[in-house]
Amino acid sequence: MAQGHAVKRYSGLMDWLTTVDHKKIGILYLIAGGFFFLVGGLEALLIRIQLWKPLNDFVSADTYNELITMHGTTMIFLAAMPMLFALMNAVVPLQIGARDVAFPFVNALGFWTFFFGAVLLNVSWFTSTGAPAAGWTAYAPLSGPAFSTGHGMDYYVLGLQIAGIGTLIGGINFLVTIINMRAPGMTFMRMPLFTWTSFITSALILFAFPALAVGLAALMFDRVFDANFFDPNNGGNAVLWEHIFWIFGHPEVYILILPAFGVISEVISTFSRKRLFGYSSMVFATILIGFLGFMVWAHHMFTTGLGPVANALFSIATMLIAVPTGIKIFNWIFTMWGGSIKFTSANLYAVGFIPTFVMGGVTGVMLAAAPADFQYHDTYFVVAHFHYVIVGGLILGIFSGLHYWWPKMFGRILNETLGKWTFWIFYIGFHLTFFIQHFLGLLGMPRRIWTYLDGLGFNEMNLISTIGAIMMGIGTIMFILNVVITNAKPQNAADDPWEDGRTLEWTIPSPPPEYNFKQTPLVRGYDAYWKEKMDGHKGMTPAEPIGSIHMPSPSILPFTMSLGLFITGFGLMYSRDWTFITEHIGFYVAGLGLLITFGSMFLRSVYDDHGFHIEPEELEDKGVKA
Amino acid sequence: MSTHSHAEGHLPHEPEKATLEGRNKVLGFWLFLGGETVLFGTLFSAFLALRHQVLDGPQPSELFKLSLVAAATAILLTSSLTSVFAIQALHNHNVKALINWLIVTVVLGLGFLGLEIYEFYHYVHEGHGFTTSAFSSSFYTLVGFHGAHVAFGIFWISSIIGQLMKKGLTVVTAPKVYVAGMYWHFIDVVWVFIFTVVYLMGKVV
Missing domain, CATH: 1.20.210.10 (Cytochrome c oxidase-like, subunit I domain)
Structure with a gap:
């Protein structure tokens, strides 16, 4: 199952620009x-x-x-x-x-x-x-x-x-x-x-x-x-x-x-x-x-x-x-x-x-x-x-x-x-x-x-x-x-x-590791965690054995897609004012912005994201660095 | 549940829904089409509110040539049918037929778009420009938004054809084909409403 795709791990600013982690x-x-x-x-x-x-x-x-x-x-x-x-x-x-x-x-x-x-x-x-x-x-x-x-x-x-x-x-x-x-x-x-x-x-x-x-x-x-x-x-x-x-x-x-x-x-x-x-x-x-x-x-x-x-x-x-x-x-x-x-x-x-x-x-x-x-x-x-x-x-x-x-x-x-x-x-x-x-x-x-x-x-x-x-x-x-x-x-x-705490977010470390749950929990009722507490359990019953976890790769494309739209907005706005070099240069700027956006979308569509796997031995309770 | 675990060899029965990623994509796209419905609904409302404000421009009844629009309609509706054949080929795991039907769909889409561009060009020459009146602005915005959707669909499906040729039919490419098919049906349905509300009603009142 795990095919060991190499994944780029970024750090510092690049980590934040490319992150796809919801936390x-x-x-x-x-x-x-x-x-x-x-x-x-x-x-x-x-x-x-x-x-x-x-x-x-x-x-x-x-x-x-x-x-x-x-x-x-x-x-x-x-x-x-x-x-x-x-x-x-x-x-x-x-x-x-x-x-x-x-x-x-x-x-x-x-x-x-x-x-x-x-x-x-x-x-x-x-x-x-x-x-x-x-x-x-x-x-x-x-x-x-x-x-x-x-x-x-x-x-x-x-x-x-x-x-x-x-x-x-x-x-x-x-x-x-x-x-x-x-x-x-x-x-x-x-x-x-x-x-x-x-x-x-x-x-x-x-x-x-x-x-x-x-x-x-x-x-x-x-x-x-x-x-x-x-x-x-x-x-x-x-x-x-x-x-x-x-x-x-x-x-x-x-x-x-x-x-x-x-x-x-x-x-x-x-x-x-x-x-x-x-x-x-x-x-x-x-x-x-x-x-x-x-x-x-x-x-x-x-x-x-x-x-x-x-x-x-x-x-x-x-x-x-x-x-x-x-x-x-x-x-x-x-x-x-x-x-x-x-x-x-x-x-x-x-x-x-x-x-x-x-x-x-x-x-x-x-x-x-x-x-x-x-x-x-x-x-x-x-x-x-x-x-x-x-x-x-x-x-x-x-x-x-x-x-x-x-x-x-x-x-x-x-x-x-x-x-x-x-x-x-x-x-x-x-x-x-x-x-x-x-x-x-x-x-x-x-x-x-x-x-x-x-x-x-x-x-x-x-x-x-x-x-x-x-x-x-x-x-x-x-x-x-x-x-x-x-x-x-x-x-x-x-x-x-x-x-x-009554709900599932309180069953995992603060802050949670990037995969959130080492094992997906089994929910037995409303206020899932409270129910387990009342039944005398320490934590949730896992719904699966510990295994390798598939994660999506980070990507800069969301940033570039949005940057393209930003440039397009500027170009459209000043389409009448900017007359240096040539008339309507604003429209060319807008076109360039759309090219960046649609180009990024094309790249996203053509190159599949295989993501990567976190293997069971790597699972430890490390949290989001903030 | 990894996306590439079934990539080679045997393909599941409905490959577009075989992975969680695929199911997410299909559901997300249904919801997106719900939002698109509101988008076009608002455009239709604006058009209905403004369509009698013709000012000095040509009346819709003298402007619209139903024969041209009917031809465009026939082409687009046929392309919807060919996209259904493409999805059938997908379910039969027949990559060759799938690619061919998608190519037919794209060609028909191009035909529709060509007719629409000719139509707009013709209208501008008749004195029905984008800035002529509130009617003309709302007409070009509504029909143009639809045309832009068709153009985007053509680029999108073409890119998927390329991916199918390179990667074949997998649990990764199948949801893309399926979702593009949903999109294509949606813009066909919108066109049916445009044909009725813009062109037929324009001829009558």
């Missing part, structure tokens, strides 16, 4: 997503500094527009998504007892396309025409060539297009991994909830991102090739963009929040030392939220003028989502009920998540009432609502998950004392920033404005909000400090560092 790709996602979280956070702080007093001129109106556009775009696409992918990569294969994802090569490709798209988008800051400034929703015709001159929005359409490809193929990869790669006995209804929510999120990615791809392509055609999709002067339809954007955009918010639900379910169950209450209803609620998520996009467009019938239907569909979400909230509370709860940092974030998310949900139902929405629309009430669900939901979930799985990813437990301090400062700062914004909105302060007049009653509340934002910034810095301090400590986390 290393998870770390890459975390570093890149964490970096863009800081960039987006810096943009948020600049916004709040500009708004701390009336008639402030800290930044210009144009710069402010760039800041709000890039803050939203960066946080959603370049920070939240990759940090979720980091957790999914690090945890899902371990939770289902798999040695790797279904397509390790595609997994690396997904990361690199995301990375190059993100870099492309942010390069815009350093150009003479500045960053995109038409809002993260890029509504036409504002985002079209007539009103967004310069290249800012070109960076938006092309950067997001390239990053979106990465997300889409990442989603397909996780779907196939979860369907095909589960260990023996790991039936669907025994899967940990984080795996379930990752599964549904991946399905939403699959069906939502292609719509965004078409919308971005059409907007790109409008901008670069003078097409007429969204230009009413030439028969185009600006409302069409709203539909396309939100039929992607609404599922996107469920793509973001579902994995956070999964994290919360794992953390609360572990630290309450209880089985998750109502597991099957949790699964059902997740599926229902995913399904309904596609039925509600027009609630972002109540004031567009779709008419009372459409508004009523979308209003009701939106309110329906409160039902499965409510099921989840009660299940978490009932899981804690009667449990022996340990308030670790991870659990503090998880428990803090519950009331915060409920508040975001309640304002969501308020906004779902179409007649009332006409009052809330485009005010700070909306800003408060979506920050409650995204920061108070998703970001708290990510912090919880990072504290919980950090020892599994890096072999070191984050400092608990510092972690708890960080939680309280971030949490109080968050509520200080955004709770007050509900009232600013109800008083009539519009969102996306550069500044406001004195004497409108906005001054004190904006100041409080800015103070809260600074606290969140301090909290984030404390988290980074915690990472640095922890990294200096010895890598000595136990396999099951929380001692109450």
Whole structure:
């Protein structure tokens, strides 16, 4: 069986550029997503500094527009998504007892396309025409060539297009991994909830991102090739963009929040030392939220003028989502009920998540009432609502998950004392920033404005909000400090560092060896590891004898494929401006980029990857070096 | 479960699904086609929303020549049939017939693409350019996305033919053939919708 193929083993930087190991790709996602979280956070702080007093001129109106556009775009696409992918990569294969994802090569490709798209988008800051400034929703015709001159929005359409490809193929990869790669006995209804929510999120990615791809392509055609999709002067339809954007955009918010639900379910169950209450209803609620998520996009467009019938239907569909979400909230509370709860940092974030998310949900139902929405629309009430669900939901979930799985990813437990301090400062700062914004909105302060007049009653509340934002910034810095301090400590986390681990990832070393499981485990029930513990066993029953393990080879091609797309994006963007050497040199540059991409795909197709084998005598518990 | 353990000699009954890698590939490709469905669905929606915005350009009813489009349709649908024969040859482990049917499929695909290029060239001369109107932009984007898929499929299947000639039919090459066949059927189905929604409806209303 083992034919002993020679395999190139890289080290140092080349190792990270060529890796196809899901654990290393998870770390890459975390570093890149964490970096863009800081960039987006810096943009948020600049916004709040500009708004701390009336008639402030800290930044210009144009710069402010760039800041709000890039803050939203960066946080959603370049920070939240990759940090979720980091957790999914690090945890899902371990939770289902798999040695790797279904397509390790595609997994690396997904990361690199995301990375190059993100870099492309942010390069815009350093150009003479500045960053995109038409809002993260890029509504036409504002985002079209007539009103967004310069290249800012070109960076938006092309950067997001390239990053979106990465997300889409990442989603397909996780779907196939979860369907095909589960260990023996790991039936669907025994899967940990984080795996379930990752599964549904991946399905939403699959069906939502292609719509965004078409919308971005059409907007790109409008901008670069003078097409007429969204230009009413030439028969185009600006409302069409709203539909396309939100039929992607609404599922996107469920793509973001579902994995956070999964994290919360794992953390609360572990630290309450209880089985998750109502597991099957949790699964059902997740599926229902995913399904309904596609039925509600027009609630972002109540004031567009779709008419009372459409508004009523979308209003009701939106309110329906409160039902499965409510099921989840009660299940978490009932899981804690009667449990022996340990308030670790991870659990503090998880428990803090519950009331915060409920508040975001309640304002969501308020906004779902179409007649009332006409009052809330485009005010700070909306800003408060979506920050409650995204920061108070998703970001708290990510912090919880990072504290919980950090020892599994890096072999070191984050400092608990510092972690708890960080939680309280971030949490109080968050509520200080955004709770007050509900009232600013109800008083009539519009969102996306550069500044406001004195004497409108906005001054004190904006100041409080800015103070809260600074606290969140301090909290984030404390988290980074915690990472640095922890990294200096010895890598000595136990396999099951929380001692109450319930799922398969806690049965293997921290960090796991590159093949994850020396022997594929046999799963005998939900909470597989907990079940073995309760039955008095030390570990899992293996489902196979120790044998040689087949591994995929590292490859630089995912990097070059994505680099090609990056070059293509640049070429297309400057196709009109670059006239040195010859006209339309941009198109030649774009062609060169596509040649690199398709050439790499051709090489991948023609040269088979035989991978390599790790023989039984080589199996030792060595982990990912990070 | 290694990909090359059955490489020589006896081939399993359904070689495309004989390995975990093969099964992953087939399932992943089904899912990918699900995403492609949304992609084309969005393109169709945009076209339907914009198809009456002709402005000063030619009306679709006077522009479209159904005889040409019908010929292109017949060629593409026939190529779908020949790709089925190719998969049958795959299941019979008949490499020679497999390669021949794939070549026929590629040639038919090239014929379709040639007709489409001629058609676009003709339309531009009639004053129906990419930037003429919202109708024309959405028309070229929808039909052009499909044409680009056909062109990609031609390159892809050609590369697979080359691999089959060099490596023969193995558990590594079989999933590639199978998945390319799925892709080819998918772009045929999309064309059936394009023929109906773009051309037939363009003639009627």
